[in-house]
Amino acid sequence: MPDMEKIAVDFKEQGVVFYNLYTKEPHPGQDTSRRSGDKRLDFTNIPQTKTMEEREEYALKMIKDWSQNRPIIIDIFGDNCVQKWLGGGAPNSLAVIDREGKLVLWQVWSDAKGLRVKLQEMTGVTGRIKFPNGLNY
Numbered sequence: 001m002p003d004m005e006k007i008a009v010d011f012k013e014q015g016v017v018f019y020n021l022y023t024k025e026p027h028p029g030q031d032t033s034r035r036s037g038d039k040r041l042d043f044t045n046i047p048q049t050k051t052m053e054e055r056e057e058y059a060l061k062m063i064k065d066w067s068q069n070r071p072i073i074i075d076i077f078g079d080n081c082v083q084k085w086l087g088g089g090a091p092n093s094l095a096v097i098d099r100e101g102k103l104v105l106w107q108v109w110s111d112a113k114g115l116r117v118k119l120q121e122m123t124g125v126t127g128r129i130k131f132p133n134g135l136n137y
Contacts, residue, residue, distance in 0.1 A: 003112035007119065008070055014123040020068065022059045023075040025049055026092050040065050052076070098122070 008018040028048040033041040049055045052074065059072045075081045094110035096118060097103055105118045119125070 004110070004115075005067075005069060007112060007116055010116075011119050011123060011125070014119075014125060016119060016123065018070045020062075020070045020072045021075055022055060022062070022072055023081065024055075025058060096122075 004018070004020075008016070025043065025046055025048050027041075027043045028046055029044060031042045031044045033039050035041075046058070049058060055074045059074055062068060063072065092110050094105070094107040094115060095103060096105035096115070104122070105115070107114060
């Protein structure tokens with residue numbers, strides 16, 4: 001998520017607006033912190049949400065734990081949910097919708113590097129971008 005926050009800041013001047021759509025818990029009951037050592041990724045005590053109240057609670061926790069600055073939209077349950085409308089995919093999927101409302105990028109699993117490239121194409125931003133891992137694009 002820090003990569004997405006950085007991209008949101010980097011493209012703000014070009015008029016790119018970011019929203020985080022909370023659809024469901026991506027790793028309920030799992031401890032994914034072992035790879036990175038980041039305790040925020042320990043979800044062993046976090047079950048899948050069953051109510052809107054639980055989704056709101058988890059979204060507020062995400063804002064706090066990850067210092068989120070992007071607005072969060074909480075998806076509904078059922079057949080009319082955005083996740084289903086966009087074609088399903090993982091709970092970490094990513095969509096870019098242009099100003100005309102057209103879906104211009106869909107990633108089943110969000111990829112910050114691919115997003116940055118697409119936004120560079122859309123906004124005309126050029127140049128090499130330095131990523132924290134040392135790779136340049």
